Amino acid sequence: MSGRPVVVAHLSDLHLGAHDRAAVESIADDVTRAGPALTVVTGDSTMRARTGEFRRARHLLDRLPGPLLTVTGNHDVPLVSWRRVLRPYHRYRTWMGTDLDPDRTAPGLVALGLQSMPRWRWKNGRVSARQAALVTRVLGGAPAGDLRLLALHHPPLVTGPDRLIGRARLLDAIRAARVDLVLAGHTHVPDVRVPWPGGPVFVVAGTSVSRRTRHEIGCSWSLISVHEGEVVVQERYLVDDGWTTGRVVTVPRPGS
Template sequence: MTAGPAGLVVAHLSDLHLGAHDPEAAESVIADVAAARPTLTVVTGDCTMRARTGEFRQARGLLDRLPGRRLVVLGNHDVPLISVQRLVAPYRRYRRLAEPDLEPVVRLPGLAAFGLPTAPAWRWKSGRVSRRQCDAVGTVLGAAPVDDIRLLAVHHPPSATGLATMVGRRHLLTALAAARVDLVLAGHTHVPAAGPVRLPGSAHRPIEVVAGTATSRRLRGVGRSWTVIRVDAELITIEERHQDASGWCTGPVRRWERSR
């Protein structure tokens, strides 16, 4: 089986938390992402800290400077916390100032990408996907050309277990298998991670990539980071980019064979 275009590059950022961010990191990460020359830049939610209008404007300014085509999904911090706005129009600011489509689709040569919101307004922190959303994974990604990379972007990691288990997870994993999704991009934890996801009843193994926080001051035992994903005919390569005192540098690099 052949693959899509050689040298496909995806830049994956998450949990920017504009409003509780480090300005130097927010400025410097733009150039670091640009240096990777991504085909697609994906931001998996929590663009803001408290979904305030000023924070969304800051986020919009950063998003507009990121290179390549962009796909942005909603995070739980992109919904107003405690306000009438959360009840009557929870996504209005996000849709007006960050991303108008709650379920964005990007199609490029060799790549089909789909974003799902996993932070409904009536849940405070943990994730949820509906049966309709799971069906949409099949409709959008399952219909992609056979050799395309199929990418799903969500905020909450589907692999999470325990109290962090996503409601609807079983149906989502079934949809990932049926659509033969190659990459699942997520955030939320602020801790970078990557690895294959076991799908019930299927030998297919998508790679789940969790990006750390690229710009937030809310660190959880690790520094700021973002992730570069490179795909060729045989391999998916995941490179973490970490910020240290001298700037952005290469962190762990992992490789997996593409699941057929």
């Protein structure tokens, strides 16, 4: 890694169809000003996986700075219809991208996204053995010194009844691949954690442009700067006159 930080913009839970118009109209400019090397959207780009919602999502994503990495969320699968059984990801693939486990590279960065929403799960997620092996192969094979980034909709650290099926094998793969940064969404509440010493930084983004806010936390996205020795996470919040930085969390970079 060079002396310059690797900057990542992390958005999640757009819920186009239940969106805040001011947030939608202004967020692309705010993200662009940050100059990210990669923009990541960790699922729930739509409210009910309708064609018009995916069209709105595509329009917004096309305004964000690339390269762009997106993954599915539980709201990106049709709720109750024959489509959920027979063609659960057809609209997502049509509008967002054909690869459900996409990977991206940028200078100093290798990123992998995982599709953590199987059609037979109602809300909570799953990571398969094949996907865990993909983490090990793609991110474990990244060049030495490159930032290794994993993105999925469901936070892997959640325990109890809402936990991710396959959580243990995913965490094993994260350790084996020496992942630096794990990005997720789903909760609508921003969070930053380092669950074990020297381990990766887990960042959950809030709901970026929707009205589905929780705990009186408004629309937000996370700006992540990865330096040689530390990771800085700035939470950007929508206020009356635009976007402003709220909480800033600084933690050691894994392996530093």
